Amino acid sequence: MLRTLLSPRLVGLHLVTIAVLISFAFLGRWQLGVFEESGRAHVLSDPAPVELTTLVPAGERMPPESASRRVAARGTYDASRQLLVAERAPTVESGGGAATGGDDGYWLLTPLTLSDGTVTPVVRGWVPSAADPATAVPGGTVTVTGRVQPSEPTDFARRRTAPLPAGQVATVSTSELVNVWRGVRLRDGFLVATSQAGTPSPAGQAARQVAVPPPTERGGFTWRNLAYAAQWWIFAGFAVFMWFHFVRDTLRGGRPADEEGPGEDAVEGARA
Incomplete structure (x- = not known):
C-alpha cells in the first residue's frame, strides 16, 4: 500500500x-x-469648520449627521452660569456618550452667547479638580472652534447614588440645562472646543483640551x-x-x- x-x-x-x-x-x-x-465604522471626510448656526438651527434638534463635525462659533462666555461636569475623563466617547473612568476630573461647561442671542453650551476643556486655576472664564468676545456633539442621555445621571454639589452636573443634556440656565434660548447639543481665539484665560493657564473622535459612519x-x-x-x-x-x-x-x-x-x- x-x-x-x-x-x-x-x-x-x-x-x-x-x-x-x-x-x-x-x-x-x-x-x-x-x-x-x-461592518466596521469608517471615518468620514472631515471638511473645514462651518458656522455653528448653520449646522445646528436654533429651536431644532441637532441633525444626527452633524455629530463630531468641525464648527466655529463667535460670542461671549457667561461666567456666572459655568458648570462642572463631574467624573469625566479628557475624552469624549464616539456618539456623544458619557465618558467615565481613567483620569476622572471635570469638564468646564460654559454657556456661549452668540450674536443672535442664542446660547450654546461649550466644553472649554478638562481640569483635574474644581479648584484648578484654569476654571477661570475668559471675558470679551471669543471665537471658539471645535466639534459639535449631540445632547447626552439623562439616564446616566440617574445611575448616581449621591447628589452632586451645587454647580456640578452629571451630563451635558439640553433638556436638563434648560432648567438650570433659565431664561436663555438654548441650542441643542454642545460644542467641544479644540481652539479659542480672543481674550486669554484670566489665570493665564488653559484647561486641558478634550479629545473628540472625527465623524464616523457605521458600515453595512x-x-x-x-x-x-x-x-x-x-x-x-x-x-x-x-x-x-x-x-x-x-x-x-x-x-x-x-x-x-x-x-x-x-x-x-x-x-x-
Whole structure:
C-alpha cells in the first residue's frame, strides 16, 4: 500500500490537493476579512469648520449627521452660569456618550452667547479638580472652534447614588440645562472646543483640551462576501472528497496508479 501511495502519479495528486487546499483556504479567509471590514465604522471626510448656526438651527434638534463635525462659533462666555461636569475623563466617547473612568476630573461647561442671542453650551476643556486655576472664564468676545456633539442621555445621571454639589452636573443634556440656565434660548447639543481665539484665560493657564473622535459612519455587512468565503471552503472540502475517492480506488486496484501491466485480454489469451 505504501508503494502505491508513494507512486509518482499519487504523489503528484497529493501535492496538487495540498496546493488547492492552501489556495482555497486563503481565498476563503480573504473574503471573510472583506466581510468583517465592511461592518466596521469608517471615518468620514472631515471638511473645514462651518458656522455653528448653520449646522445646528436654533429651536431644532441637532441633525444626527452633524455629530463630531468641525464648527466655529463667535460670542461671549457667561461666567456666572459655568458648570462642572463631574467624573469625566479628557475624552469624549464616539456618539456623544458619557465618558467615565481613567483620569476622572471635570469638564468646564460654559454657556456661549452668540450674536443672535442664542446660547450654546461649550466644553472649554478638562481640569483635574474644581479648584484648578484654569476654571477661570475668559471675558470679551471669543471665537471658539471645535466639534459639535449631540445632547447626552439623562439616564446616566440617574445611575448616581449621591447628589452632586451645587454647580456640578452629571451630563451635558439640553433638556436638563434648560432648567438650570433659565431664561436663555438654548441650542441643542454642545460644542467641544479644540481652539479659542480672543481674550486669554484670566489665570493665564488653559484647561486641558478634550479629545473628540472625527465623524464616523457605521458600515453595512456585505453578505455576498460571506457567501464567497463559504463557497471557497466548500470547494476545498470537495477537493478532499475527490482526493480520498481517487486514492481509495487506486488502493483497491492493488497496484500503483502509474504502473502499466498487461491488459486483461492479453492475460486471458495467454491462458488459452
